[in-house]
Amino acid sequence: MRAIRRFTVRPVLPPALTALGELAHNLRWSWHPETQDVFAEVDPDLWVSTGRDPVRLLGAVGRERFDELAADEGFLERLRVARDDLERYLTHDRWYQRQQARQGDGSGPRTVAYFSPEFGITAVLPQYSGGLGILAGDHLKAASDLGVPIVGVGLLYRHGYFKQSLSREGWQQETYPVLDPDELPISLLREADGSRATISIQLPDGPDLVARIWVASVGRVPLLMLDTDVEGNPDHYVDVTDRLYGGTSEHRLRQELLLGVGGVRALRAYCRITGAPEPEVFHTNEGHAGFLGVERIRELTVADGGPGLDFDTALEVGRASTVFTTHTPVPAGIDRFPRSLVEQYLATDGGATPGVPTERVLALGTEDYAGGDTSVFNMAVMGFRLAQRANGVSLLHGEVSRGMFNGLWPAFDEAEVPIGSITNGVHAPTWVAREVFALAASHGADADGDDTDGFWAAVDKVPAGEIWSVKRTLRQRLVDDARRRLARSWTKRGASRAELAWIDEALDPDVLTIGFARRVPSYKRLTLMLRDPERLRALLLHPERPVQLIIAGKSHPADEGGKRLIQEMVRFADEAGVRHRIVFLPNYDIAMAQPLYPGCDVWLNNPLRPYEACGTSGMKAALNGGLNLSILDGWWDEWYDGENGWAIPSADGLDDPDKRDDLEAAALYDLIEREVAPRFYDVDADGVPTRWVEMLRHTLKSLGPKVLATRMVRDYTRQLYTPAAGNARALNSDYAGARELAQWKARVRAGWPQVRVEHVESAGVGDAAEVGVTLTVRAFVGLGPLSPDDVEVQLVHGRALADDTLTDTTAVPLRLGETYEGGRYCFDGEVALDRSGPFGYTVRVVPSNGLLTSFAELGVVTTA
Numbered sequence: 001m002r003a004i005r006r007f008t009v010r011p012v013l014p015p016a017l018t019a020l021g022e023l024a025h026n027l028r029w030s031w032h033p034e035t036q037d038v039f040a041e042v043d044p045d046l047w048v049s050t051g052r053d054p055v056r057l058l059g060a061v062g063r064e065r066f067d068e069l070a071a072d073e074g075f076l077e078r079l080r081v082a083r084d085d086l087e088r089y090l091t092h093d094r095w096y097q098r099q100q101a102r103q104g105d106g107s108g109p110r111t112v113a114y115f116s117p118e119f120g121i122t123a124v125l126p127q128y129s130g131g132l133g134i135l136a137g138d139h140l141k142a143a144s145d146l147g148v149p150i151v152g153v154g155l156l157y158r159h160g161y162f163k164q165s166l167s168r169e170g171w172q173q174e175t176y177p178v179l180d181p182d183e184l185p186i187s188l189l190r191e192a193d194g195s196r197a198t199i200s201i202q203l204p205d206g207p208d209l210v211a212r213i214w215v216a217s218v219g220r221v222p223l224l225m226l227d228t229d230v231e232g233n234p235d236h237y238v239d240v241t242d243r244l245y246g247g248t249s250e251h252r253l254r255q256e257l258l259l260g261v262g263g264v265r266a267l268r269a270y271c272r273i274t275g276a277p278e279p280e281v282f283h284t285n286e287g288h289a290g291f292l293g294v295e296r297i298r299e300l301t302v303a304d305g306g307p308g309l310d311f312d313t314a315l316e317v318g319r320a321s322t323v324f325t326t327h328t329p330v331p332a333g334i335d336r337f338p339r340s341l342v343e344q345y346l347a348t349d350g351g352a353t354p355g356v357p358t359e360r361v362l363a364l365g366t367e368d369y370a371g372g373d374t375s376v377f378n379m380a381v382m383g384f385r386l387a388q389r390a391n392g393v394s395l396l397h398g399e400v401s402r403g404m405f406n407g408l409w410p411a412f413d414e415a416e417v418p419i420g421s422i423t424n425g426v427h428a429p430t431w432v433a434r435e436v437f438a439l440a441a442s443h444g445a446d447a448d449g450d451d452t453d454g455f456w457a458a459v460d461k462v463p464a465g466e467i468w469s470v471k472r473t474l475r476q477r478l479v480d481d482a483r484r485r486l487a488r489s490w491t492k493r494g495a496s497r498a499e500l501a502w503i504d505e506a507l508d509p510d511v512l513t514i515g516f517a518r519r520v521p522s523y524k525r526l527t528l529m530l531r532d533p534e535r536l537r538a539l540l541l542h543p544e545r546p547v548q549l550i551i552a553g554k555s556h557p558a559d560e561g562g563k564r565l566i567q568e569m570v571r572f573a574d575e576a577g578v579r580h581r582i583v584f585l586p587n588y589d590i591a592m593a594q595p596l597y598p599g600c601d602v603w604l605n606n607p608l609r610p611y612e613a614c615g616t617s618g619m620k621a622a623l624n625g626g627l628n629l630s631i632l633d634g635w636w637d638e639w640y641d642g643e644n645g646w647a648i649p650s651a652d653g654l655d656d657p658d659k660r661d662d663l664e665a666a667a668l669y670d671l672i673e674r675e676v677a678p679r680f681y682d683v684d685a686d687g688v689p690t691r692w693v694e695m696l697r698h699t700l701k702s703l704g705p706k707v708l709a710t711r712m713v714r715d716y717t718r719q720l721y722t723p724a725a726g727n728a729r730a731l732n733s734d735y736a737g738a739r740e741l742a743q744w745k746a747r748v749r750a751g752w753p754q755v756r757v758e759h760v761e762s763a764g765v766g767d768a769a770e771v772g773v774t775l776t777v778r779a780f781v782g783l784g785p786l787s788p789d790d791v792e793v794q795l796v797h798g799r800a801l802a803d804d805t806l807t808d809t810t811a812v813p814l815r816l817g818e819t820y821e822g823g824r825y826c827f828d829g830e831v832a833l834d835r836s837g838p839f840g841y842t843v844r845v846v847p848s849n850g851l852l853t854s855f856a857e858l859g860v861v862t863t864a
Contacts, residue, residue, distance in 0.1 A: 094147030144219030260291025302355030369407030478599025754784025800840030
């Protein structure tokens with residue numbers, strides 16, 4: 001029998017317990033153990049059975065229990081303490097406010113709008129698929145802890161991503177449970193009259209798409225999420241927010257239009273209703289949200305009540321205040337739509353951003369460079385063209401990104417492509433076991449203060465025996481959790497209870513535990529460890545130094561290759577001889593990850609280098625005293641120092657992929673057999689592996705301060721958000737600055753064909769140059785209609801290769817000297833020859849304007 005109508009009955013809390021509702025609806029509880037303790041005290045069994053979800057917990061508690069709690073003075077005091085602590089957290093000055101007060105110039109942005117297609121805040125709000133969403137969630141949490149004024153913008157997916165289970169044969173199976181917003185820790189944004197706030201977007205295939213706006217409180221940070229499950233929307237509009245990364249190309253385009261265009265409109269509604277300040281900086285987390293830039297152009301050009309700017313001026317206004325972060329090192333990870341489809345949805349007269357010229361929008365995403373496909377619309381390309389500041393998510397990924405997108409700046413060498421890097425970080429309060437914090441606090445460390453150096457210095461004060469005891473406790477918790485999950489998985493696979501007695505002995509809290517959990521695209525190489533099954537068996541079953549592996553990961557539902565890799569791993573783990581030493585746990589999510597990272601001794605990562613943009617799972621393990629065993633890719637390439645884990649040698653450049661996998665798998669086996677396992681099992685008289693613990697201490701001290709999301713958000717604030725706010729203010733106060741910049745760019749581009757380096761003279765260096773000699777250079781340059789103020793003439797020098805190519809270059813500005821008729825000028829300068837070896841130089845002319853972030857921004861250069 002099925003219900004003809006379904007709705008959620010909300011609990012009515014006694015007046016004395018209203019603070020429980022406040023605590024439940026601010027997601028700070030998800031990283032604040034003391035608040036979790038209050039909820040656990042409400043009903044310990046229900047707290048566990050509801051998945052540690054405060055909203056579900058309060059909905060399941062009976063009135064009698066509420067009455068008991070309302071009369072319990074001890075509980076009411078603990079509740080008051082938790083409520084007061086949240087109030088202080090939300091209202092007192094934090095790092096950002098103190099920084100602004102010290103500087104006294106108000107240079108920081110009033111608000112930053114952070115757009116992302118997914119946000120991983122907590123398992124009870126499943127709006128994430130993997131690393132991108134977890135990173136976005138950690139970004140918001142760290143911003144909240146620091147007091148950085150951010151507002152998140154995303155979508156509310158009715159089915160989230162998917163729940164993963166396994167068939168009897170080990171094949172991944174997907175289910176899509178329906179999420180009831182009324183059972184989530186979110187609330188509808190409402191107008192002053194109580195009606196729900198909505199936004200609408202004009203689409204070409206029917207009536208306007210309408211979306212309502214949900215708000216989640218992530219500590220101090222509001223997260224706006226758009227949902228199209230609205231009465232009156234046709235079914236295909238309702239389905240726009242059905243699930244993450246599903247459906248056809250057209251379905252994805254609709255989602256990305258809703259995120260970008262609808263997200264900006266939701267922001268405007270939120271600021272209007274709540275009185276919050278309008279964002280000064282817009283951060284596009286990957287290309288999915290890129291259409292936000294097109295909507296901002298519409299607001300500035302043709303929207304009612306807007307300033308009515310021309311397209312080019314509006315483009316400069318938007319670019320100045322936009323930051324674009326790319327997360328993928330592989331072209332396949334970028335959304336590319338048929339140009340004709342985008343043209344249909346962004347038609348000037350009947351599209352999502354009416355009045356904005358379609359051809360100008362299409363040009364933003366066109367791959368009009370060597371090797372590009374002009375029939376597609378590339379969301380990352382649009383992201384770069386709509387943002388004045390762009391970055392990758394590790395040093396290595398920055399380098400890879402400059403190579404991938406060099407075509408956008410073809411006149412410049414790869415190293416000069418204006419894409420920087422800020423390495424990702426992780427939110428320690430979310431991912432570090434409370435026992436680790438308690439251990440540090442017992443030796444004088446303050447986890448809540450700004451002095452993180454003091455916290456990490458406490459690592460040396462903790463006796464080795466205490467450290468090892470805590471790690472054993474965390475390993476036991478992981479083993480217990482893994483056994484429960486394994487039993488549930490086998491039951492779903494059709495096994496009877498009588499078949500599962502072996503699970504009670506699966507895994508061992510005293511065995512070296514290696515974790516491997518991540519998405520399962522081919523480049524992450526889930527099955528590299530299976531390259532030689534007999535060698536792996538020998539490691540798992542070693543009589544004196546056994547190893548156990550805990551593995552998890554989801555494959556995209558459409559990725560048949562990824563599913564085959566999972567099946568291959570599951571079939572090996574199912575073998576009776578090894579299943580007590582290797583397990584595959586389905587449905588990897590935040591809830592699984594939180595005991596997994598602390599319980600592992602070693603975190604394994606073996607992607608194909610350099611296809612891992614950053615990877616943050618190893619960071620979470622490191623913060624819990626885990627040691628990384630990884631290919632030098634992503635963040636590990638940047639921060640591995642030889643003593644804080646192990647680097648798996650990679651066979652870069654080998655043309656045969658099978659041979660490469662064989663070599664790298666053999667190197668992995670060798671490291672575990674000869675270095676990792678022997679060190680773990682080399683114990684003293686008290687059973688403590690002292691050399692391992694010393695390595696653990698060094699890992700915490702060397703990596704701890706670096707891998708924090710608070711460090712990451714500080715970097716974004718100082719390096720990108722604050723400069724973007726400054727540029728935006730310079731251009732946007734009356735739009736005169738933006739108009740002048742747009743006109744200047746147009747004038748420079750038009751005049752650039754006449755710019756030339758006519759002649760270069762040098763002095764000070766004879767046939768036999770020596771270190772210490774000064775090279776003097778004079779360059780005679782024709783600028784045509786441009787003036788010397790429009791350009792910078794540079795002496796570019798470096799090491800000369802056999803074909804005269806320059807490497808390790810340095811650019812030195814030349815001084816304006818004499819002026820001649822006809823737009824001709826002389827520039828001169830000098831450089832000291834401070835190193836021996838082949839030396840070469842050239843002279844070039846690049847555009848120069850104080851409002852540019854890079855001389856490569858216009859993409860033009862003239863070289864001698």
